[in-house]
Amino acid sequence: MNNAETAPVVHIDDLSVSYLAGGRQVDVLKNVTLRVQSGHILGVVGESGSGKSTLAGTLLGSLRSTSFISNGSVTVAGHDVFALDPKALRQFRIEHVALVPQNAGNALTPTMKIGEQISEVLHSRKGDKKAQRARALELLELVRLPNPAAALDRYPHQFSGGQQQRIGIAVALASDPTVLVLDEPTTGLDVVTQTAVLGLLGDLQQTLKVSMIMVSHDLGVIDRMCTHVAVLHDGELVEFGPTREVLASPVHEYTRGLISSVPRIDRPGIPPAAEHDTLVQRMPPAQSVPVLTVTDLTIDYRRKPTPGSGPTVQGVNLTVNAGEVVALVGESGSGKSTIANAIAGLQKIERGSITLNGGDDLSSTVAKRSKPLRQAVQLIFQNADTSLNPRKSVGAAIQRPISLFGIEGATAQRALTEVHLPESYSERLPGQLSGGQRQRVGIARAIAAAPSLVLADEIVSALDVSVQSSILRLVDDMSRDKDIGFLFITHDLAVVRAIADRVVVLYLGRIVEEGSVAEVFSEHSHPYTRLLLECVIELGGDHSTAPDGAADEIPSAPPEAGCAFASRCPIVRDVCRTETPPTIQVSPSHSIECHAHPSELGGASAILHDQRIQL
Amino acid sequence: MTVAEASVQTRSRAFPRLVRSIARSPTACVGFGLIFLHVLLALAAPLLSPYDPIANDAMATLSNPTGAHPLGTDALGRDILSRTLYGGQYALVVSLVATTLAVLLGSIIAGIAAFKGGIVDDVITRVLDSVLAVPAILALLVVITIFGSGPQIIILAVVIVFTGGVTRIVRAAVMDVLPNDYITAARARGEGMFSILVREVFPNVLDIILVEFAMRASWVMLLISSLSFLGFGANPPTPDWGLMVAENRNLLSIAPWATLAPIVALATLIVGLNLAADGLSKSLGVDRMKDVLG
Numbered sequence: 001m002n003n004a005e006t007a008p009v010v011h012i013d014d015l016s017v018s019y020l021a022g023g024r025q026v027d028v029l030k031n032v033t034l035r036v037q038s039g040h041i042l043g044v045v046g047e048s049g050s051g052k053s054t055l056a057g058t059l060l061g062s063l064r065s066t067s068f069i070s071n072g073s074v075t076v077a078g079h080d081v082f083a084l085d086p087k088a089l090r091q092f093r094i095e096h097v098a099l100v101p102q103n104a105g106n107a108l109t110p111t112m113k114i115g116e117q118i119s120e121v122l123h124s125r126k127g128d129k130k131a132q133r134a135r136a137l138e139l140l141e142l143v144r145l146p147n148p149a150a151a152l153d154r155y156p157h158q159f160s161g162g163q164q165q166r167i168g169i170a171v172a173l174a175s176d177p178t179v180l181v182l183d184e185p186t187t188g189l190d191v192v193t194q195t196a197v198l199g200l201l202g203d204l205q206q207t208l209k210v211s212m213i214m215v216s217h218d219l220g221v222i223d224r225m226c227t228h229v230a231v232l233h234d235g236e237l238v239e240f241g242p243t244r245e246v247l248a249s250p251v252h253e254y255t256r257g258l259i260s261s262v263p264r265i266d267r268p269g270i271p272p273a274a275e276h277d278t279l280v281q282r283m284p285p286a287q288s289v290p291v292l293t294v295t296d297l298t299i300d301y302r303r304k305p306t307p308g309s310g311p312t313v314q315g316v317n318l319t320v321n322a323g324e325v326v327a328l329v330g331e332s333g334s335g336k337s338t339i340a341n342a343i344a345g346l347q348k349i350e351r352g353s354i355t356l357n358g359g360d361d362l363s364s365t366v367a368k369r370s371k372p373l374r375q376a377v378q379l380i381f382q383n384a385d386t387s388l389n390p391r392k393s394v395g396a397a398i399q400r401p402i403s404l405f406g407i408e409g410a411t412a413q414r415a416l417t418e419v420h421l422p423e424s425y426s427e428r429l430p431g432q433l434s435g436g437q438r439q440r441v442g443i444a445r446a447i448a449a450a451p452s453l454v455l456a457d458e459i460v461s462a463l464d465v466s467v468q469s470s471i472l473r474l475v476d477d478m479s480r481d482k483d484i485g486f487l488f489i490t491h492d493l494a495v496v497r498a499i500a501d502r503v504v505v506l507y508l509g510r511i512v513e514e515g516s517v518a519e520v521f522s523e524h525s526h527p528y529t530r531l532l533l534e535c536v537i538e539l540g541g542d543h544s545t546a547p548d549g550a551a552d553e554i555p556s557a558p559p560e561a562g563c564a565f566a567s568r569c570p571i572v573r574d575v576c577r578t579e580t581p582p583t584i585q586v587s588p589s590h591s592i593e594c595h596a597h598p599s600e601l602g603g604a605s606a607i608l609h610d611q612r613i614q615l
Numbered sequence: 616m617t618v619a620e621a622s623v624q625t626r627s628r629a630f631p632r633l634v635r636s637i638a639r640s641p642t643a644c645v646g647f648g649l650i651f652l653h654v655l656l657a658l659a660a661p662l663l664s665p666y667d668p669i670a671n672d673a674m675a676t677l678s679n680p681t682g683a684h685p686l687g688t689d690a691l692g693r694d695i696l697s698r699t700l701y702g703g704q705y706a707l708v709v710s711l712v713a714t715t716l717a718v719l720l721g722s723i724i725a726g727i728a729a730f731k732g733g734i735v736d737d738v739i740t741r742v743l744d745s746v747l748a749v750p751a752i753l754a755l756l757v758v759i760t761i762f763g764s765g766p767q768i769i770i771l772a773v774v775i776v777f778t779g780g781v782t783r784i785v786r787a788a789v790m791d792v793l794p795n796d797y798i799t800a801a802r803a804r805g806e807g808m809f810s811i812l813v814r815e816v817f818p819n820v821l822d823i824i825l826v827e828f829a830m831r832a833s834w835v836m837l838l839i840s841s842l843s844f845l846g847f848g849a850n851p852p853t854p855d856w857g858l859m860v861a862e863n864r865n866l867l868s869i870a871p872w873a874t875l876a877p878i879v880a881l882a883t884l885i886v887g888l889n890l891a892a893d894g895l896s897k898s899l900g901v902d903r904m905k906d907v908l909g
Binding site for chain 2: 344345346366367369371374377378379381382383386387388389390391392397400401404405445449
């Protein structure tokens, strides 16, 4: 950037934000000093609770009602934000700053049409409906929303998550802000959609020359997008500088730890969680004794057949061996959780069979299953906040499966020790634990039942990287020590690379590829797997090759016939739309469902190592 | 046992917090103070009353407050103070029993409806909606006309009339709790409906049920007094506030306290219940506006 000598648009000077707890002053931010030059993109990273959202809020002159500025000042575009009176603050927000919230779906008013919501922000064109509409259309074109003219008269729920995020960006850009604050703009989006939205933001920055402050916990996103990065830890700014410099040679030990905890696709193994840890290489179990066998599983949510669409899940075959971690990968809506629910007996199946330990039938719902079968299959959930009853102590939550199934010799205390939590925690309520600790309790509850199969649904996607690593280590330990088979559901390919032994890639309820983790991540893969891999934003990767987001939208329903991926596939041919693709057996353990010739599936993948599979 | 210890600890931590939060709000304190005072007076009625509440005294009819009759007497020479004190007993027992039954039954039905969903839920809500569509006082009169009067019948009538409203609000609260993963975990363990409702669901909607109880109690109290006033509730010579107002209102200019005393008693108790319900909902973080609007 050559405009570094221009005056900074954002001046944060020795800023401290505090609140009072029981008469004591607690600092959320401690003496933070930052500068953002015009046209720069500043990334703010840190774990949850580090104060990064509070920092972003101060730029808009917004604090939580109990917090106050205890020291310092924030100056944005020449205005001392916290010295403005309410009227001037309103004018300042109209003219100079805008916020793109984390979850645009929640930030848009559900009962207002998109056109009206954008018009609401267009203060300079007040009263002129025609001009407002024209500008709204222009904005929707700018954020590349498909069919913008029709979108103006639609309601937010009629759009997908990625589209809602684009609309959120359009609303933020409506008043031509000097500074755009983005609070985790792509968290919660699928990788492909994330890539498209980030690409859009990058282009907008280039054309509009707006300065951005981007809050994220994802170092890959920061690396791809930001010119500068600020690392926050416990409210303190531990490191600040140009992104490449900071990420390549971090000075502070906290930054080093943060970077080393990020799982990478190009570096197999579970990254260290704490400073003295090392990379743990996961070893698949020596013998393959199947605990779960799913054959030709079909699940249909439709009440009656709808022309043009097929069942939600069709013809899924998969096996999980004892002590093995099998990853089920796919975008949201690919049927991952539906399959897990069917195995857990919470979802009726249409056709197919599910067997446990090579004999016991699991195709009936949970009400009809025998006690030992219910004990053998346990669940761990994504959201640790809702997976524990807030009114029940940790001990009571873990004790319940132990007493219900009559597990001999098991106690809640022992289960807590196994997940590396102190025994005294059994008397605590979930609200008194951190997110990572709650997730450990969730694991303890599942393990306490002595299961042979655990269904882990996105269990690390809501956690900070270092906590994520420690939970992955725990899963690794549990699978080896107790010979438990894990069906590990995730959309994060880097996590898959770290923990999984085998991978099953799912698209719209159909398996497109299956194989060992090394095989699936190798050069030879299904076009969909390749799309997913290309969209992963790696720390320190070459971001110039990122694919454009032409094919970022997943169809709402699978097609009636042919390959489900046909509508987005780059190498699609006529046969794909009419006939179910055949299985290409690349190796005994690696299979791809595709009509293409095997040689077409070996397209070069920039981020992957150069290891060709013999055909 | 460890589990028992843990759950005791859980409760012992939540309860003082609630008490402290109520103690900090002056209006809630007034509310609970009024209720406490009424309960105390009702319990101590046999000790405090100078006369038998139903004993006539032809020599001292319609007397104004004197040393012998602090609040005077009515047309039959019955002591107003004694009748007001005993009237509190009747009002409190009947309305609290009726409210408790209505809230209990309503919560159980709500749990079943929300948990089962589908057609069970549809049938339950439609039936209760049709009960709710009939004005409360009219429905009460119908029940009393069919079954006759007496405290048991009044309790039955109140349960029939109020269960629907309770069900509707608790059902909405249960629906909020059901999608949580801990419920899914319990379902996957194969726990039965009642086990899940009792262990996982009701502890999380207890705050809403408590506020609902306090609110309903004041409505029930007023309704029961209205019934007595209309002549469908307590039979003479039962000392009942509504009945006392009905008996003495024509003589308001001669013996004002015979009418005023039960009115003041009823008003303070209802104000107390309302303030307590407000304080409780604020302390428990239940949005009463949402409840009222359904």
